Amino acid sequence: MPEIIKISLKTRTDKSYDIVLGNNILSNLGQAVKKLKCGNSIFIITDKNVARFYLKKTITALKKGGFSDVGKVIIPAGEVQKNFKTYLKILNALYEFDKNQQKKVILLTLGGGVVGDLGGFVASSYRRGVNYIQVPTTLLGLVDCGLGGKTAFNFREAKNLIGAFWQPKMVYMDTAVLNTLPLRELKCGLAEAIKYGVIKDSSLFSFFEKNMRKLLNYDKTALNKMIPVCAGIKAKITSADERDDKDIRIILNYGHTLGHAIEAATNYKKFHHGEAVGIGMVLAAKLAVKLGCLCSCEATRIESLIRKAGLPVSAKGIEPKKILASMKRDKKFVSGVNRFVLPISIGKVKIVENIPEDIIANILTN
The missing domain is CATH 1.20.1090.10 (Dehydroquinate synthase-like - alpha domain)
Incomplete structure (x- = not known):
């Protein structure tokens, strides 16, 4: 059974969400998203490295959960891609997917920090804000940047200068993704x-x-002991100061x-x-x-x-x-x-x- 870590964000509106954490749970992603009842079309944002291992599995899992309308955009990998040009590329691909239909679209970020930060900012700005889900595929994403709702891209010489706070509907963490993570x-x-x-x-x-x-x-016992502790600390801090x-x-x-x-x-x-x-x-x-x-x-x-x-x-x-x-x-x-x-x-x-x-x-x- 996956572990559930709650991020409680009850200010003017309830933005609370769950971190779903487990091993080999990617195949159940579609069912978990379906339970949220927050959209009927899904647009995946990922990079070339992650797509090679997990894009097909993710699409299969979403279709298994009842989502027949699934779009995607694949960007090059790396921090140098975290810029306005890539942001526009994602927006254009999303617009083509959504054009003239006004779908109730859910954005799904499948990747590490660059994909999560860029995809989250697209979610915050497209149509003044749409729902999104984080599916981190790096250890950095599992313990840190996949949590907390900070979204951004780099601008000129400044890191994360253009951004927004935009909370996901869920963060879905499958620790099995670490099997393909470079050292x-x-x-x-x-x-x-x-x-x-x-x-x-x-x-x-x-x-x-x-x-x-x-x-x-890559000792699974050590990793599986450490990850929920780190995620729990991040959840507690961000719940107190969104x-x-x-x-x-x-x-x-x-x-x-x-x-x-x-x-x-x-x-x-x-x-x-x-x-x-x-x-x-x-x-x-x-x-x-x-x-x-x-x-x-x-x-x-x-x-x-x-x-x-x-x-x-x-x-x-x-x-x-x-x-x-x-x-x-x-x-x-x-x-x-x-x-x-x-x-x-x-x-x-x-x-x-x-x-x-x-x-x-x-x-x-x-």
Whole structure:
């Protein structure tokens, strides 16, 4: 039986939804969607890598659930595709599918973070908002970016600058998709998973220290133990702060201020998202030590674990001034003042504002 994790979002309207989590449950996707009663036509957004393994299976599952009208668009894979041009490509394909019929369409994002973010934003903007369902196919999607309703694409030098909060009707997670996930992408997902240990759960952090080799070997027991814990932490935080305006959800940005800047400074070509976040977490821990927030032994534990996960730990070779320039475009800046999520111990973080640029530059240089 799949595990159900609830995200409760009851503000002016009820936007609550379920995370359905299980192993080898993709064949039951159509029946799960049918129970939602939120549309009768489905339009799938996926990328070339994922389509090769899961598009046919997904369409079969949807038809088995009673959906005869299923359309699709396949985009190239990679962060460099997360832009306005790809957004328009998806919109055009959706329009052709829907043209002159005004279908009650459900968008279904089948893929990792790029597909989920772009597809979610299409759902938020097409006809002023249509229903959508997330079906993550990466570890990063299962533990982080497939949850929470943030949708966006990159614009000019800024990461996720154009976007909206738009909640899915359901997130459907089949952990069996990890069987086809390349090791580099598995490591990227582990970076975001480690983040939860640092910001909220010291026992989860210890679990990673003891089980990293198993996780890197795709051990099903270890993965199936870790994924619901991470998803549960994300669900609890986003339920408390849906729109990131209560200084609760911001802790999820640990490692992301410098991580996003590193991605942008290298034109999204040198590092994958999880790799950049891993570097950002190490740098943020060093910054915390420099400011007297964190003891050096805890920073060493963070860096050692990220190394153990096979992730990069430095931005060596990238000019600090490029990273600092990209950082200033970060959405978390308020009136030109930087905001960092810094660890004060394993399992606890705090928000620190207005850190002098020369201190940040020193951390980047050394």
